[in-house]
Amino acid sequence: MTRYYLVIEYDGTDYVGWQRQDNGPSIQEELEKAVHAFCGETAVVQGAGRTDAGVHALGQAAHVDIERDTNANTVREALNAHLRPNPISVLQATAVSDQFHARFSAEARSYLYRIINRRAPTTTLRYLTWHVGVDLDARAMHVAAQRLIGKHDFSTFRASTCQAKSPIRTLTSLDVYRDGEVIDIRVSAPSFLHHQVRNFVGTLKLVGEGKWTADNISEALAACDRTKGGQTAPPEGLCLTKVDYPPNSL
Amino acid sequence: MTRYYLVIEYDGTDYVGWQRQDNGPSIQEELEKAVHAFCGETAVVQGAGRTDAGVHALGQAAHVDIERDTNANTVREALNAHLRPNPISVLQATAVSDQFHARFSAEARSYLYRIINRRAPTTTLRYLTWHVGVDLDARAMHVAAQRLIGKHDFSTFRASTCQAKSPIRTLTSLDVYRDGEVIDIRVSAPSFLHHQVRNFVGTLKLVGEGKWTADNISEALAACDRTKGGQTAPPEGLCLTKVDYPPNSL
Known part of the structure; x- marks a missing residue:
């Protein structure tokens, strides 16, 4: 298992917000679907914080744990491929220590x-x-x-x-x-x-x-x-x- | 009759372009509908030039002749009120000589x-x-x-x-x-x-x-x-x- 730190950009207009909710599509859910489409794994994409419906991000941060033997560049490219046509884009993916936590490590x-x-x-x-x-x-x-x-x-x-x-x-x-x-x-x-x-x-x-x-x-x-x-x-x-x-x- | 020079901003994403066409909504048509809603007149809104489907403007220019006794500020405010919710906005309206022509006077x-x-x-x-x-x-x-x-x-x-x-x-x-x-x-x-x-x-x-x-x-x-x-x-x-x-x- 490798933990990846992600920097994410999105247009929040048509989403219920960052967090998974029952009442519509969320940024988190679309990212988790892209992870599943890439490697077949059901993983939580943990954000640094929530954004509300209609709020955008140029630099949201998150982390996700992936079992498959891969690399950061492939993770970024694969997630972006599977995210289309959602206006959600992974700008950066970096392999990090599993001590890193997108929410709790944030300063x-x-x-x-x-x-x-x-x-x-x-x-x-x-x-x-x-x-x-x-x-x-x-x-x-x-x-x-x-x-x-x-x-x-x-x-x-x-x-x-x-x-x-x-x-x-x-x-x-x-x-x-x-x-x-x-x-x-x-x-x-x-x-x-x-x-x-x-x-x-x-x-x-x-x-x-x-x-x-x-x-x-x-x-x-x-x-x-x-x-x-x-x-x-x-x-x-x-x-x-x-x-x-x-x-x-x- | 007074001729008004207009400076117009628009998001062209959902339009067939500046010019009136049979195959969908155009910027020109929406402006002409707003003129009609304002003063009941059927007037041509003459643009400085055409823009294609999906092309935007921050400073398109046009002119329109209005018979009603009004003023430039009222024209701008009324057109913007009637243009809602189209992403088309009249930034400026100015009364000009009827020698002015948005297309032919442009330098x-x-x-x-x-x-x-x-x-x-x-x-x-x-x-x-x-x-x-x-x-x-x-x-x-x-x-x-x-x-x-x-x-x-x-x-x-x-x-x-x-x-x-x-x-x-x-x-x-x-x-x-x-x-x-x-x-x-x-x-x-x-x-x-x-x-x-x-x-x-x-x-x-x-x-x-x-x-x-x-x-x-x-x-x-x-x-x-x-x-x-x-x-x-x-x-x-x-x-x-x-x-x-x-x-x-x-």
Whole structure:
């Protein structure tokens, strides 16, 4: 048996999310089907974390154990062949120690949330961005976002369905930058609560619109109450860009 | 009657192209339906040029004559409201002289052709780029592309179905740049023949693969024979980015 570390890109639009579920096709299920088609083995593809329905990934990480005597290059090529025509692509496969665990070895997760901020509706990027028609002050959003950095009880930004035992997380970075009509919100942390990034974005939008100040963000955080935060931004703007591991684990 | 100049963005994936046709929905038809829904008028939306099925636009230009007493801002907002949920968006509407003609006043057209050059299949950008799995030398493509600049008989790069009277065109610029796995091919000219950009790209790919030299490009051009050129690159990588008009015409 060899454990393979996988880096995976996908378009989440037509899936129920990363995790296998009864109500529709998931990224995990399509990968497990591809593993079975390749080597006849029924193996769990363990992801670094779940993504919701409609959320994308440019750098999801996972691991899978394969009995067949093969190699990393063949695994990557075979999975991609069997994944067609799903918009799921294995960018990298690497043989790793069986001590490596995609979820528990991960040191950090990074996401990009992309807003198209203009009056006219979006077209080519409609499934990859959130269209916001009112002018947003990205600089004010960035300044206010810094109030969220560090170790906090993030209950205000946690989905009611979140299964994590603790609402305490440590936010490493949260940066908001505008380039023309595109506003990119980049966020990193060791781990996240369910909907945490989308709830950050929906709340920071209030700052961008001028309805909230940075102090309102601090107050919302301190309230530890989901009803004191802003809306949950829609899934299509969100993309898991990277999962980091300790250098010696890969 | 007022003539409005329109700048239009669209995702061409699910359309038969810009031009009205009997075999499916076109961008032009959807715009004309939106004009009718807005003001009850049956008007031709005259584009600067046609785009093929599956080709996109970030800056198509058009004009339309509207009898109703209205204004440019209302025209843009109303058309966008009636275009929903089509991925077609009016970015700009401006009242212009009735001497302005979207096609005949245009001085230049610019296109972007985007290739994703990597082994793994594409996912989120699969309808917006051409996936090329073999390594391409973008620098060699750029150097060879310069052989095509200037006034030439472009019969080698012209679709057999092209209806233009003359195969003579003047190519202003053709630049190939790589940024990571993305290769952008940007091209400008006063006007183009049918499939000219896609035939340029399919032929330059031969240079990128090392199968052709820059001299082969010159020989293909001089042959004035479509069978001496490379393949027609697929439509999904192509996007009409801009149509230029003389400053005093708008």
